[in-house]
Amino acid sequence: MAMIAARVLLGLCAWLALGLAAPAFAAVPDHWITLENACHAVGVTPPAGQDGRMPAQFSCTPDPRDYQHGSLWIKVNAGTLAQAGANPVLMVHSSRFDALRVGFFYADGSVDWQGVARGDYGARWRLGGQIAFIPPDRDAPLSGVVLRFDRVSSAPMLRMRLIDGGQAQLQATAMASMIGAALMLLALGAVYNFGLAIAVRRQFPAWQGAWATCMVAWGAMWSQFHLFFLPGLAGAVSAQACTALSCLATLLATFSLLTALDPVHVPKWLGRVTRAVAITCCALGVPLSVMRSGPMEFWAGLLGILVLLLLVLAGSCLIVAWRRGSAPAKAFVGAWAVPMIVMGSSGIIDVSHAFWGGGSQMMVLAASSWQTVWLAVAATRRFMGMRIERDRALMAEAAAQEQARRDPLTGLRNRRGFLEAIAPLLDRVNETGGPTLDEGDTVALLLLDVDRFKMINDSHGHEAGDAVLVTLARRLARWDGALCISARLGGEEFALLTSGMGRFAALQLAESVRAGLGACDHGAIMGPGEVTVSIGVALARPGDDFAALYRTADAALYAAKHQGRNRVVIAPDVVYAESEHGLVMPRIASID
Incomplete structure (x- = not known):
């Protein structure tokens, strides 16, 4: 869509430029x-x-x-x-x-x-x-x-x-093409800027969209394009409306420029004076637009002087902001310079006979089209740059937050990340009252511990122990997915939390995990089968939080260690006894 819009704008600009150049080739003088x-x-x-x-x-x-x-x-x-x-x-x-x-x-x-x-x-x-x-x-x-x-x-x-x-016929065709291209550019600019204002929530594109809309209305009335649809407005009514719209467009253009610049880059007094002159020009356009007799030339001349003063003030704001390092001033100077030069020169030099009688109006319409295209492109680049920077910042923040939830050695979730990831699953169990152990939609915690890991560190060194943990974590990550969440809780202890499994399926998964981890090849450190894990499995019950589920799985893991390691024990297979502290513990005196 962006490429199509760009081609349309370039085509309309080329057509407008061709029309503006056409008077140079006119063979018959007026x-x-x-x-x-x-x-x-x-x-x-x-x-x-x-x-x-x-x-x-x-x-x-x-x-x-x-x-x-x-x-x-x-x-x-x-x-x-x-x-x-x-x-x-x-x-x-x-x-x-x-x-x-x-x-x-x-x-x-x-x-x-x-x-x-x-x-x-x-x-x-x-x-x-x-x-x-x-x-x-x-x-x-x-x-x-x-x-x-x-x-x-x-x-x-x-x-x-x-x-x-x-x-006359040739000129009419060229004039129609020029006006049509200019009005189309302004209309597209108005729609684009209003959309941009909504998207980025900034005042500048809203003022710019209002200005472009006003210029479309002015251009349609001045060129008499509106008589296609409203022939009854022919004559003085349209001319009076053009005067009012031109003064309103001056006010909107000034506010568009000032809101595009950061207030810190424009002196307060200069901004206030510029706004005051713009409001005065707009106010003066009201009586001038309804005047049918009297000293119209005097009031028109006074308005022309105020417009020239406004151009000087607006140009000063732009130059001062540029010198103070304003990025919008540098980006938009090409857009504002052309209409300022056109309006300033037409106020000093008589150009009423240029462009087959279109004169200063045709020049202003063409300059406004130029400004619309330039500002649309410049604003898009600027806001896209801001959007890219914001997205990068958000990505960096998300990456930092994700890093804080990951174990730096293995890349698996750490305890914090694991607790955040499994919280919705445990909440769902508690909200629904929890299924029975034989049903197929429950939550199971698999607690894994590497057997005799201290001996690995003592025999081969801590670097070798870290390498073993990394290898096991890579294999464990294969089970990670939407229904299975893996983590390293600390030391040589890992965890898997699964959902959608009953007792039998959870036990089968645990056996697959135990066998898969036991088959890992640790290279020169230890061969396949030399590093094993013990697994304790606990199925969530209504009212269980992570602490209760962990205690149950840890009791099963304790039993697996006691029964010889390298095995899986599920919590209902453990005979429990209440301790004096109210904790559920297996009736096992000690482990090797």
């Missing part, structure tokens, strides 16, 4: 219509559905006034129109108006009026925040183009261009 190269007039907004009477005079000074509550008429100069070719298409990139009517004038005196209104763009909307007006084919050449904006919010923010019809 001809932009601005207030500097067009004439304008201001009139009263006519009733809905009417074209209104054109003003008698147009002013060519680039400073129209008193248009926000009326109609702004713009007349394309003949020179601009002539440069656009025989079949131009008019593309409008602004949508904060109530209605737009476009009149195409022909040399034979005919006029073709086309229009859109808020909530109704029909088939004229295009991806990339564009509205397309295509003049009909006529025998007479096109002689003029006039645009009438009703209640437009800001004339200086209008963006219009004339472009050859064939080139």
Whole structure:
């Protein structure tokens, strides 16, 4: 799954990069219509559905006034129109108006009026925040183009261009591919980061996921992708929502950056100031998003200055954290640097005509996609590294705990490990009341002791004695499993605890163990059959704990030693007597 996701992300990145590079290969230039190269007039907004009477005079000074509550008429100069070719298409990139009517004038005196209104763009909307007006084919050449904006919010923010019809189709396809790839990357990034936040329980991926979600909504509305599903949102409503979402995205991006960095690596005052500026930018976006008239350019300029200040502060946090050795700062700097540079440059340099009118919005969308991919990869590597370190620590801790429960010489469980392993089996016997000795589901303890082990140490040395114990332990470990637990209790004493056996089966197992251990080859120390073991067997009874079971098995082992060693004695074969201390002891006076 990780490989598939990586290939999808790389493919989308490649497609987005190809789309971003496509403007460099455009053969036909765009001809932009601005207030500097067009004439304008201001009139009263006519009733809905009417074209209104054109003003008698147009002013060519680039400073129209008193248009926000009326109609702004713009007349394309003949020179601009002539440069656009025989079949131009008019593309409008602004949508904060109530209605737009476009009149195409022909040399034979005919006029073709086309229009859109808020909530109704029909088939004229295009991806990339564009509205397309295509003049009909006529025998007479096109002689003029006039645009009438009703209640437009800001004339200086209008963006219009004339472009050859064939080139317009090519640009629309490229723009759709770029926007689709960017939105897909952001959507995948949002889902991934929310999943990562749940998995690692960290704030940073949650903020990053919220930011990516906000950018998806902003990108869909700015590009008019949402009009596929909600055509009634066409126009000023979507433009106002884009303003609010962009300010909210700025706030979420700031919190994402600050939560990614360790607080010890960022001065408290710097973090507080950065948060305060981000909150101010978000708060300023609320009135700016609902504003339809008034000094919009002033408030937009003020917001631009605050955004530049926020970029400086966020960059300072990143640089300071880097210099103080923050690992996230080093890992994420490549992700944050690109959108910071893009937003900073677009606030200083006019890039509104770049990317076929997509301008700074398209650049921000592409930079956000880059940031999403980079952060997803970097965060994955970072958290995977933390996960690997945690797993290693847990494994080391588990190994240490397991080592504490193992006999260092033989590798079998020691007494502590043995008691922990058999506790559930003894608890089950006591909870169920315990079966009778003849039933097949009971617990049996086999207590083993090496015969005459002191003589082995005295004759061959303690190293030889240790080697004998290791050899016996290896053979004993063969019986270890889910139903049989082995251990070295101390010295030359071993134990096996079995479950699921009755008296006869336990006795047969003990005989197999005795024979198997007696057949061990100890090499130059002692040959097969020279080292033997005695085994005492005890079957658990209701109420027995390990101490009681051990005493019973030890009494049987004592009897096996007394009867000549190298044999098995099961507890019911021993005749018991109560001692003065209340212990069950066999009636055997002594052993050899």
